[in-house]
Amino acid sequence: MKKPLLLSKAAITKMQAIIIAVIIIIAAIAGVAYYFYSKPPVEKTEIVIxxxxxxxxVMQPQMIYHVYxxxxVNKTNAKGGLYVPxxxxxxxxxxxxxxxxxNxxxxxxxxxxxxIEDKVDLIFAxxxxxxxxxxxxxxxxxxxPVxxxxxxxxxxxEKMRTGEYKYCFSVLGMPSETGKEVADLLVHVNSTKTRISKIGILFHADQHGVEYAGAIYSNLAMKGFSIPVYQSYQPYTTDFTPMINSLKDANVDVAILCGYQEGSTFIKQCKTLNFNPKLIFTGPTIEVPFLVYGPFGFTKQDLIGVCYxxxxxxxxxxxxxxxQxxxxxxxHFGYEPFPASAVFYAAIECLFQAVERVGLDREKIRNALATQEFDTIVGKTRLRPGYSMQCELAGTITQWQGGDIMEVVWPLSAKSADIVLRPGY
Known part of the structure; x- marks a missing residue:
């Protein structure tokens, strides 16, 4: 029969020492963890954006979109800054x-x-x-989160919707959304105002032009419209004469130019060449009152019937x-707002309200932007990853009708005026 194993006093003392040491280490770790997780955040004196x-x-004229x-920021600082919980x-x-x-x-x-170097708290796009x-x-x-x-x-x-771009949010209508809005509006015009059969599309050979023109083309084709002219043009194009002649030869009812400030040149050359479609659609900068009635040199009569x-x-x-x-x-600025001015302002309001709700933790800010509703200058507002911002007091397609600012003509539920045709129709 085996004798039971007996530990010597020395062995017992050694084991006790090990146990005590382990307890001390665990307590120390717990103490350090408590210190780091329970202490208040490092004091900040400012928010850096x-x-x-x-x-x-060449893109400097587009700075007009970033003034908001x-x-x-200045209006917030005038109130003492942004509240950080x-x-x-x-x-x-x-x-x-x-x-x-x-560049x-x-x-x-x-x-x-x-x-990396400035370690800013937030970023504007x-x-x-x-x-x-x-x-x-x-x-x-x-x-x-931007x-x-x-x-x-x-x-x-699509990358926003799948989560590949989970920190990125957009404000404006995406090409696929815009294509549907333009097509639906022209179906309405065709059924209630005048026959719209053929549409010509010109587009700037960059990402904006290619994507928006492609989406508009697809949606128009699905609605049964004919698109006899679908042509790109290079950056810095100043002579649209050959393209306008193509539109005239095709006898299009509507001309769409997916581009930027060169749209002003296009509109002027249409007049010079006696090309007067029932409607003209143009892109960014042609909606800005300060530009069209200033440097671009248009009169209010010149732009009637031009849609954005x-x-x-x-x-x-x-x-x-x-x-108000x-x-x-x-x-403040000395000129009238463009259709999305208040919406751009509201987007920054969303970011600032997210900070006031959840603080400067960027993960929490991102989640707030993705899931919460905000009260802004354009009413109840939501940022929808991969889609346009949803605003209570806003529509989609706008049009110059001889006023100081553009009218909202689509959708009908949000319109400020009925759509009108170009003078002569």
Missing amino acids: GVVHSKTG QMWL EYGKRLPIRVIEYDDES LERMLTLTKKLI PISTAFCFAAFSLYEQYHY IALTFGSDIAA YDGWPATAYNTPTLQ WRQEHVQ
């Missing part, structure tokens, strides 16, 4: 601003600088679809709150 946009170069960021107080906002000189690679380099698309991968890599104002791409929108396919959600500023905001806009 970074932005890289095109203050010089600083306007709201983890600190229980308002913090002033400081903006670090860099000029990408309209995409420079924009990416400076965006990395904002994140750059200007244009191409620049935003290029920057999205950086926002994803470093987990910065609302892109001047952006529209179905390719990127992009830049929605859009408003005609015909509610008491928006009328329009007056403040004119007083």
Whole structure:
């Protein structure tokens, strides 16, 4: 029979020492964890927001779309700053601003600088679809929730919906959404006002032009419209004569130009060449009162019947709150707002309200933007990943009708005026 194993006093003492040591280590770890997880956040004196946009170069005119960021920053700072719940107080906002000189690679380099060197709390998106698309991968890599104002791409929108671009949000209608709105509006015009049979589409040979023209073409074709002219043009095109002659020869009822400020040249050359379609649709910059009645040199009569396919959600500023905001806009900037002015302002309101609800934790900000509803200048507002921003007080397609600002003509439930045809019809 085996004798039971007996531990010596020395062995027992050694085991006790090991147990005591383990207990001390566990207690120390728990103490350190408690210290780090229970202590208040490191004191901050300001919120730092970074932005890289095109203050010089060929894209500089589009800076007019980014004025609402600083306007709201200044208005917020005038109230003491943005309330941050983890600190229980308002913090002033400081903006670090860099000029990408309209160069995409420079924009990416400076965006990395904002994140890695400046360690900004938040970021405002750059200007244009191409620049935003290029920057999205950086926002994803470093987990910065960003609302892109001047952006529209179905390719990127799909990535937003699948979660590949989970930190990126858009405001304007995506190409597929816009294509449907344009097609539905023209079906309405065809059935209630005048026959619309043939439509010509010209488009700037860049991502915006290609995607929006393609989506509009597809939706029009599905509705049974004929598109005899579908032609791209190169950047900096100044002579549209051959393309306008093609539109005239095809006898199109509607001309659509998916581009930018060159749309002003197109409209003027249509008049010079005696080409007067029933409707003209153009893209960004032709909706801005300051530009069309200023540098572009149009009269109000010149633009009657010109529609704007992009830049929605859009408003005609015909509610008491928006009328007051329009007056403040004119007083502050010296010119009238464009259809999406209040919507761009509202998008920044969403970002700031998210911070006031959840603090400066960027994961929480991202989740708030993706799931919550916000009260903004355009009413109840939601950011929908991969789609246009949903606004209570906004429509989609707008049109110049001889006034100081554009009218909302679509959808009918949101219209401020019925659509009109170009003079002569």
